[in-house]
Amino acid sequence: MTSATQPTANSDERVKEISSFRNALIRPELGGIVGTVAVFTFFLLFAFDSGMFNSQGIMNWSQISAQFMIIAVGACLLMIAGEFDLSVGSMIGFAGMLIAIFSVTLGWPVWLAIIVTFAIAVSIGALNGFIVVRTGLPSFIVTLAFLFILRGFAIYLPQTIERKTIIGGVSDVAEGDWLAAVFGGKIFTGFFQWMGDNGIIAVFERGTRKGQPVVEGLPMLIVWAIGLVIVGHIILTKTKFGNWIFAAGGDSEAARNSGVPVNKVKILMFMFTAFCATVLAVCQVMEFGSAGADRGLLKEFEAIIAVVIGGALLTGGYGSVIGAALGALIFGVVQQGLFFAGVESSLFRVFLGLILLGAVILNTYIRRIITGER
């Protein structure tokens, strides 16, 4: 029998045929997609009538997820580039404190306070990256140092200047400021009022805001989160720079030899992570009107958890921004949803650990299927 099939003219026998279905399914964010579907199914079954899916409830877990998303985008790109940033949480506290000190204590206009804070924060990110690149030390250690340094300053500065650890009164000085509204404002308020008037969402039953909808509008926090995810995704998957990020995290030596400016990429990613942390800090300060020295505690781990749930590899070179965003969504929905479902609150961490473990195991399987490694 000599009936070996001959390759057709326009196909290459070195390239294995993969069905388009399999191709569409097997991607880094698959774990995140499966997880999201599972989590929503779960809470729809167990917590549907608990208020979790009324307008207030949805806004609640959306905001929590958006917070995670903002820092997860930065952490994701940095992790794909092969580095960690443990100073994210401290940066949130530190940047928030800077804004409060500049605008309330020193009396600067709020827009200037925000811009200067961004400049300082991004410079610290650059310093983080520069030290890592120049010394070759693990970013884990370098940014751990900044975790303490920045938190220390976030406590020391207000203690020395104002003799307290919470600086309030930001909402008064931010009144009418154009840049403050970009971070702390709400959009589509007319639409939400219309929904309230037409009984689609609940309205306040009493008090000074009687008749107004319980959800006033879409907070800028969520707009920022979605914006950062879209920008991050486009940069990572559609640009040359995105390929450089993958290359820098995959095998930095090989990347360097093929002409990728690895150091520049890594430093830029540290700066972007600091930028994301500051976005969250400004949103928080503008929404709540005060900065506290303890803001953002442990947020660096929450960012890393979201990224890992979303399928990124801790060692770098593999991951997706959409995955990280889904990871943040899962994290936020689970965190708030467990309370809606009436689970004993001290068990919250147990569930978090189980979900993290489950997600990592699932992601490992998916990655092995994609890359074919054993």
Next chain:
Amino acid sequence: MTSITKKLALAAAVVAAPFAVATSAVAEGEKYVLVSHAPDSDSWWNTIKNGIALAGDQMGVEVEYRNPPTGDLADMARIIEQAAASGPNGIITTLSDYDVLSGPIRAAVDSGVDVIIMNSGTPDQAREVGALMYVGQPEYDAGYAAGLRAKGDGVGSFLCVNHYISSPSSTERCTGFADGLGVELGDQMIDSGQDPAEIKNRVLAYLNANPDTDAVLTLGPTSADPTLLALDENGMAGDIYFGTFDLGEEIVKGIKAGVINWGIDQQPFLQAYLPVVVLTNYHRYGVLPGNNINSGPGFVTADGLEKVEEFAGEYR
């Protein structure tokens, strides 16, 4: 792929199991959520947890304790929003930062949830956010009651050792004490700082310069413990009248030894227990006490120490 499916099914079963338990454990009745600002690491709040659990059992209502795990107040604001969205009959919460928390609390009140403020905040702030009442220890009143007590014991002048002068509540404690005694506060309050050695030396220096001082008032373990050492050193221990706010291990020892005449306990148990009772009766029968409730000052003297020691960390 089958192994993945199996694992998923198993994981789902594991995750679902406690839900089944939680759902069946739900009591028939009203639901109240207590939100605190304390991080998980703060053991003082254990008394609060036991307090609401006991009240929930006794009243036959469902109670839940929630707190931001790291003590981040921005997280606490979200927890209040979440609690409001879950539609409980009432929320009991602290008001530790008016800027951050007044918005979410106001929104909860406006969406039809009854709120009681406990522990932190002031009666005025509680009224402003639309809460039913405030349950806690108003610092001025506590100081005043302590002043009256000291006056009855023949005290005419005192030293207030203030270790957190930046906080208005600390000054209120000292002012209240002076007013209770019926004297001017004047120079009788010192800014002692937080460092134990500094506190000790400042107390020694003041008592050296003003040997006729009748009494010492400290505002918590931070200033009480070094003051105990100072009094030991200059021999005034047991001789000078000594009162303190809040309880701690050294303070309890001091009361036992007779060096400290009394400690003021703000009785956190009552701050958790009473709001549940008040809210339940309000929702069931429409009855509501006409004013704020003072959980303190409760005076702890050598006579009442047994109960304090027996229930320390549990209900005291």
